Amino acid sequence: MARVVGTIGKPNFDEGELADGFEVRWMSLVQAEECIRSVATNDYLGRFVTDRELTILEEAKKYL
Template sequence: MPSAVPAKVIGSRQGGTAYTERSAVRVIVTSSDGGDSRVVLVKARKENYYKLPGGGVDEGEDYQKAAEREVLEETGFHVSVEGEYFATTEEFRNDLHQISYCYRARLLDEAGKPNLTEEELADGLSHEWVPVENALQIMLSVEPTSELGLYIKERDMFLLAEALRSN
């Protein structure tokens, strides 16, 4: 990994644990509405946290295409990923070792409908546009009710802060 790309490690490798390796993408989708810049956040009602759109990369899948696919699935938005990833996180969670690559994307069309999995529907996922300047505070203001939610909050607040810092 290039040293110029900010990285955050969440959790720690536990000796004797056989980890499942997973690559994932996270996406900062922005849009301007009458001159005001907005970012889309995904809300998980069941466990009370916000996250960035994103998810796992399928074997052999291009990471930028995976980012566009995940945004489409979770929000219904067609986006165009702009450039290479700008930050990463490495997570050790139970028996999962996941590296997430964060991209920026430009909104092309928001006329579609999300295509959520049964698990995502059960989690009460929905999305909302928020002003960029309020996004971190909105994520910070909720207290996740699960360990997973706490990991996601830490990961995605870091990625969003890096996106805002590097703009």
């Protein structure tokens, strides 16, 4: 989550992130929540990441 000030630059992903298909996608909080909820993962760590990201978005909505 970020507020853009100035020109948007190119992300600097490491090799592992690039191999995993990381990308920057700009969207609203509601769209981000829907996007995260739509991801189905059987990965043990992935479930914790999903829970963490949803918690961050829920808390952010309280302040924005």
